[in-house]
Amino acid sequence: MKQANDTCDCNAIHEDVIARAKNMMPDNDQFRTLSNLYKMFADPTRLKIMWALSKERMCVCDLAVLMGITKSAVSHQLKSLRLLNLVHNEKEGKNVYYSLSDNHVREMLKNGFEHSEE
Amino acid sequence: MKQANDTCDCNAIHEDVIARAKNMMPDNDQFRTLSNLYKMFADPTRLKIMWALSKERMCVCDLAVLMGITKSAVSHQLKSLRLLNLVHNEKEGKNVYYSLSDNHVREMLKNGFEHSEE
DNA sequence: ATAATAGTTGAACAATCGCTCAACTGTTAT
DNA sequence: ATAACAGTTGAGCGATTGTTCAACTATTAT
Numbered sequence: 164m165k166q167a168n169d170t171c172d173c174n175a176i177h178e179d180v181i182a183r184a185k186n187m188m189p190d191n192d193q194f195r196t197l198s199n200l201y202k203m204f205a206d207p208t209r210l211k212i213m214w215a216l217s218k219e220r221m222c223v224c225d226l227a228v229l230m231g232i233t234k235s236a237v238s239h240q241l242k243s244l245r246l247l248n249l250v251h252n253e254k255e256g257k258n259v260y261y262s263l264s265d266n267h268v269r270e271m272l273k274n275g276f277e278h279s280e281e
Numbered sequence: 282m283k284q285a286n287d288t289c290d291c292n293a294i295h296e297d298v299i300a301r302a303k304n305m306m307p308d309n310d311q312f313r314t315l316s317n318l319y320k321m322f323a324d325p326t327r328l329k330i331m332w333a334l335s336k337e338r339m340c341v342c343d344l345a346v347l348m349g350i351t352k353s354a355v356s357h358q359l360k361s362l363r364l365l366n367l368v369h370n371e372k373e374g375k376n377v378y379y380s381l382s383d384n385h386v387r388e389m390l391k392n393g394f395e396h397s398e399e
Numbered sequence: 400a401t402a403a404t405a406g407t408t409g410a411a412c413a414a415t416c417g418c419t420c421a422a423c424t425g426t427t428a429t
Numbered sequence: 430a431t432a433a434c435a436g437t438t439g440a441g442c443g444a445t446t447g448t449t450c451a452a453c454t455a456t457t458a459t
Contacts, residue, residue: 173342173352173405176376181347184333188347189394194325194332197393201322206417207312210319214312215302223436224291229299229306233290236418238437257426257435258294267396274392275315276307278385291435324447341406354448356407375405375456 203247204271208232209240216250217269222258321365322389326350327358334368335387340376 175181203209211230215221223241227234241261244250249268252261263269293299321327329348333339341359345352359379362368367386370379381387 173345175346176340176342176405180337180339180343184336184339184343184347187336188329188332191325193394194328198323198325198328200396201319201328201393204319205316205323207309207316208417210312210316211306214306218302218305219298221298221302222294224294224434225298227291228293229302233419234436235290235420235438238435239417242437254425254436259436271392271396274389275319276311278318294435326447342404351449352406353408353450356405357447360407372406372455377406 200247203244203249204275206240208236209244210272212237212240212244213249213263213268213272216261216263217272220260220262222260224258226261318365321362321367322393324358326354327362328390330355330358330362331367331381331386331390334379334381335390338378338380340378342376344379 204213208230212226215226215229221229223234223237226237226241230237241250241252245252248264250261251264252259254260322331326348330344333344333347339347341352341355344355344359348355359368359370363370366382368379369382370377372378
C-alpha cells in the first residue's frame with residue numbers, strides 16, 4: 164500500500180474522500196490568513212476592546228480604565244488590531260481616538276455573542 | 282484627580298463614556314467563553330480540519346493524509362474541537378469517523394471565507 | 400496467540416502570546 | 430524651558446500552544 168504523504172504516518176484509507184476534498188480545498192495561505200483574523204477575536208482583552216469600540220469611540224486611556232490594564236497593554240493590542248485593519252485611529256491633541264474599521268467587525272462580534280447565548 | 286482602577290496606570294479621561302460602556306458590558310466569563318470559541322478557528326490546522334469535515338465525514342487517517350501531519354497531531358486537535366462541541370465522532374470498527382456538530386459551525390466557516398475573499 | 404492497524408494520550412520541546420516595565424516621542428500647560 | 434500627561438515601543442518574562450515522539454488501548458486479520 165502506498166504512503167500518500169511524506170509527513171503523515173498512515174495510509175490513505177478512503178482515497179476517494181481525500182481526493183474530493185483536496186480538489187476543493189482552499190490553499191494554505193487562505194487558511195493562514197483566515198486563522199489570523201480569528202486570532203484577533205481569540206483573546207478576551209481584544210474581544211473586550213472591540214466590543215467597547217463597537218459601542219463608542221474611545222481613547223487609549225478610556226480603554227485602559229475600562230479593562231483595568233495598563234495603557235501599554237491596550238496599546239499593544241490596538242497595534243495588532245490596527246495591523247489587520249480591524250480598528251482605525253484619529254489623533255486629537257494629546258489623545259488618540261480609536262474606533263472599529265467597519266461594520267463587518269461589528270457584525271462578527273454580534274454573531275459571536277448571539278451564538279454564545281444559545 | 283481620582284484613579285479609576287487599581288491596576289490601570291492612568292486617570293479616567295471621559296468618565297461618561299466609561300460609565301456607559303461599563304453599564305452594558307457583558308461579564309468577563311462571557312468574553313472568556315467567546316474567545317475560547319474563536320480560539321478554535323484561530324489555527325490553520327483546526328480551520329482546515331473543520332473545513333474538511335464541513336464537506337464530508339472523515340476518519341482520523343483521512344484527515345492526517347489530507348493535512349500532511351501525523352494522526353497524533355490530528356487527534357489532539359480533534360480533542361480540543363470535541364471539548365467545545367464543534368465536532369462529534371462515531372466509532373465504526375477500527376475507525377473513528379468525525380463530522381461537524383451542527384450547521385452553526387458550517388456557517389461560521391462560510392462567513393469567514395466569504396469575508397476573507399473581500 | 401500474534402501481528403498489524405486506527406486512534407488516543409501524556410511528556411517534552413520550540414515557538415508564540417499577552418503582559419509588565421522602562422525608556423522614549425509628542426502635545427499641552429505652567 | 431520645564432513639567433505633566435497620552436501614547437508607543439522593545440526587551441523580557443511567564444504562560445500557553447501545536448507538534449512530535451513513544452507508549453498505550455482496541456479492533457481486525459492471519
